[in-house]
Amino acid sequence: MSIFDADFMRLAFATGAVVGMLAPLVGFFLVQRGMSLIGDGIGHVAFAGVAFGYLLGISPVATALVASVVGAVTIEVLRSRHRAAGDQALALVFYTGIAAGVVIVSAAGALNANLFAFLFGSILTVTRSDLVLVVVLGIIGLGLIAGLYRPLVAIALDEEAARVSGVPVAALNVLLAGLAGVTVALSMRIVGILLIAALMVLPVIAANRVARSMRSTITLSVALGLVSVFTGLTLAYYADLAAGGAIVLTAAGFFVLASAVASVRSALT
Amino acid sequence: MLVAVELKDVAFAYPRAAPSLQGVNVVIEPGEFLAIAGPNGGGKTTLLRVALGILHPQVGFARLFGEPAVSFDQRERIGYLAQRAQLGTNAPVTVREVVTAGRAPRLGLFRPQRRHDRRVVERAMERVGLSDQADAELSTLSGGQQQRAFMAKALAGEPDLLVLDEPTAGVDADAQESFAALLAELHHDLGVTILFVSHEFGAVEQFVERLVLVRGGITFDGKPKSLPPHWHDPSHVHL
Numbered sequence: 001m002s003i004f005d006a007d008f009m010r011l012a013f014a015t016g017a018v019v020g021m022l023a024p025l026v027g028f029f030l031v032q033r034g035m036s037l038i039g040d041g042i043g044h045v046a047f048a049g050v051a052f053g054y055l056l057g058i059s060p061v062a063t064a065l066v067a068s069v070v071g072a073v074t075i076e077v078l079r080s081r082h083r084a085a086g087d088q089a090l091a092l093v094f095y096t097g098i099a100a101g102v103v104i105v106s107a108a109g110a111l112n113a114n115l116f117a118f119l120f121g122s123i124l125t126v127t128r129s130d131l132v133l134v135v136v137l138g139i140i141g142l143g144l145i146a147g148l149y150r151p152l153v154a155i156a157l158d159e160e161a162a163r164v165s166g167v168p169v170a171a172l173n174v175l176l177a178g179l180a181g182v183t184v185a186l187s188m189r190i191v192g193i194l195l196i197a198a199l200m201v202l203p204v205i206a207a208n209r210v211a212r213s214m215r216s217t218i219t220l221s222v223a224l225g226l227v228s229v230f231t232g233l234t235l236a237y238y239a240d241l242a243a244g245g246a247i248v249l250t251a252a253g254f255f256v257l258a259s260a261v262a263s264v265r266s267a268l269t
Numbered sequence: 270m271l272v273a274v275e276l277k278d279v280a281f282a283y284p285r286a287a288p289s290l291q292g293v294n295v296v297i298e299p300g301e302f303l304a305i306a307g308p309n310g311g312g313k314t315t316l317l318r319v320a321l322g323i324l325h326p327q328v329g330f331a332r333l334f335g336e337p338a339v340s341f342d343q344r345e346r347i348g349y350l351a352q353r354a355q356l357g358t359n360a361p362v363t364v365r366e367v368v369t370a371g372r373a374p375r376l377g378l379f380r381p382q383r384r385h386d387r388r389v390v391e392r393a394m395e396r397v398g399l400s401d402q403a404d405a406e407l408s409t410l411s412g413g414q415q416q417r418a419f420m421a422k423a424l425a426g427e428p429d430l431l432v433l434d435e436p437t438a439g440v441d442a443d444a445q446e447s448f449a450a451l452l453a454e455l456h457h458d459l460g461v462t463i464l465f466v467s468h469e470f471g472a473v474e475q476f477v478e479r480l481v482l483v484r485g486g487i488t489f490d491g492k493p494k495s496l497p498p499h500w501h502d503p504s505h506v507h508l
Contacts, residue, residue, distance in 0.1 A: 032360060147379045153366070154373035158419070160351055164321055165374035165426055166344025204360075212406050213363045 003237050011126040012190055012233050012243070018138035019187040019199070020229035024207075024221035025145050026183045027200030029176055031208075032156035038075060038177070039197030041090045042184045045071030045097035047193050049185070050118045051104035060118065061130055064193075065137075065185035071097060072181035076174050121192030121244025123236050134186045141179050148172065153214065190233065192244030199225060202251035206258040210265075224254050271335040273299045273430050273462045274320050278329035281312075281319055289315040291486050293329070297464065299429070302456045304465045304473055304493075307483035316483055317434060317466050321347070334429070345374040348428030348461075350419055352438045364410070364418045365403045368393050371422030393421040396458075397451060413444025417451065424455070430462045431455075437467065449473045 003009050030038055049067025053060030071093050078089035105111055117125045145152070154162040155169055163169045180200070187196045203224035204217070211217035232247030239246075274297040282288040289312040297303055307313045318324040319331050322338030331338035334346065348371070368390050369382070376382065394400045397417040407415055416436060423431060433452075437445040453476040456463055465473055474480070474493045482489035482496075489496060 028360070150370065150373045150376055150382070151378060154370040156360075157362070157367060157370050157422070158349075158351060161349040161423070162373065164323070164344065164349040164432065165347055165428075166342075167374055168378070208360050211361050213404075214360050214366045217360045 003234060006237075008124050008126065009233070009237060011128065011131050012123045013230065015126050015131055015134045015186075016190055016229040016233055017226065018134050019183075019190065020226035021222050022138050022141050022183050023187055023191075023196065023199040024203040024225035025142065025218065026176070026179050027204045028218050028221055029145075029152050029156060030180060031201060031204045033159075033173075036201045036205075037090060037197065038072065038180055039184055039200040041075060041094040041097070042068050042072045042181050043188070043193040043196050044094050044101065046184050046188055047101035047119070048097045048104060050115070050188070050193070051101045051108060051110065054110035054115070055104050055108035059129075061133065061185065061189065064118075064188060065133075065182065067097075068181035068185040069178050070181070072177040072184075073174055076177035080170060080173060117192075118188055119192050119194050120242040121188070121190050121195060121247070123190065123233055123243045126189045130189055134189075137182050137186055141182055144175070144179065148175075152176070190229070190243050191247055192242070195244040195248045198248040199228065199251060202248065202255050203228060206251070206255040209255070209258040209262040224251065228254065271299070272332070273297045273301070273334060274464065275332040276316070276320060276329065277331075279316075279319055279326045279331060280328035281315055281324060281326045283315075289485070290319070290326075290483075293319075293483075293487055295320075295481060295487065295490070297462060299462050300460050301479060302452070302463045302465070302477050303479045303481060304467060304477040305481045305483060306467055306469075307488075309468060311484040312486075313466050313483040314434065317432065317464070320464075321349075321432065345426060346429040348423035348426050348431045350416075350423045350431070350433045350436050352435045362407050363404050364394065364399050364407060364421075365390065367407060367418050368403075368421045368425050371425035374426050389427060390425050393424040396424060396455065397421040411444070412440050413447060416440055416444070416448060420448075420451065428461060430464065433463065433465045433467075435467055436465070437469070449476055452476060 030036060046064040046068045049064035050060040052067065053063035075089045075093050105115065151167045151172055154167050155172060159169055183200065184196050187199060191199050203221045206224055207217045207220035211220050228247050228251040231250045233243055235241055235246040236243040276293050276295045279290055279293040280288055281290045293316060305313050305316065315324065319326050320338060322331065322333065322341050325339055333341040334343065372382065372386050372390060376386065394403050397420050399414065399417055399421060402410060407418060410418065437448055452463060452473065455461060465477065477493060480489065480491065480493045480496060481487060
């Protein structure tokens, strides 16, 4: 029996294809700004969103999407207005999110297997309506990053120069934070809330080790993200593993491999 | 032609701090090559930020090309180069990618690069002598060459006003001299207004037409030749 005979696997792979591209692409610009951990903070806010969905009896993906975007934009606004240093803004949202999630989950009596599927990812839980949401928002996200690539690179290279020369830095930073929130919410079904940040960061830092230009870093990050998702989903299917863990361990394996290639290359030159 | 930069009776203080600037009056004409120097903490960076409209003065006003600096809406006319230590990314990046990023303000949002934009980028790399290293990774270049790459990035925006904030900090003496010679050449060839802010202005002293020393206010404004000999080290400027 082929892996694609099962409907849930076709849904998981289709969702994974979008998530595998979007997460490293958004992650690339976050890593450049020294905000590698923002995905983790947003993930914890998404947990509160999922819990709220259970409490109200509505789609947890929709409530997590709203919570993630609001959390991400809050972190960016606090950081940019110097009301809090970057790590303090992250910590504030991170802990508030997880605390709110725990309280709401206990109030909703939703501490069950479904919740664990959101936390660690599952190949069984992606629905057709999830897929539609992921494809539509994923295409919008990919299109925005492609269209705004040059100003985003200008900010990554020198934020102050971009601001002085009229690039709308504040608006683009909020947009990028919002996209990070969307990415977390879209990815949580298969990667899991607690592991999604890794898919935004690990392919990027693996690509950083071996690429020779920004464009090749981005291309390789996306390729590693896709291969990590597809490999992880396949392992999860055949070995009955948590999908998120399998995906992230594959991505971590690529980082080790890329580091080895970089070391060999450096020894040879 | 409109004055490039104008500061009129400017005073500025950060919250809960003594005034950084008081009674500052500076007019910079288009095409001038001017250095602003002074000791650390003397207010030169504050002056620069007020001039660029990043900070709002509590007293007086700042104008860029005749418009209030805070609401100046032709910012693509300004090229900016920061200290080398503040530049670069966590990712590998080529010289061409760095310089192309400088075209972003002229492109605006969503507009792709066209043939003219690519030509401007090529010309900017030629001007700083990095055409041969266009596809080299930035981190493989020397500190001075990296600074030239970011200079080309500023030039790729075809600026009318080039602002250099301590551009040679952390760069060795030879690279500083070579960078100063490059600035003189650019000023001569392009006629661009250059505002060079530095703690150390020795390397550009022979090229700039005008020197402004800042320590809470303007303590000297004139030709570098007319600066008293014992004032040549700006860290020894006294009010």
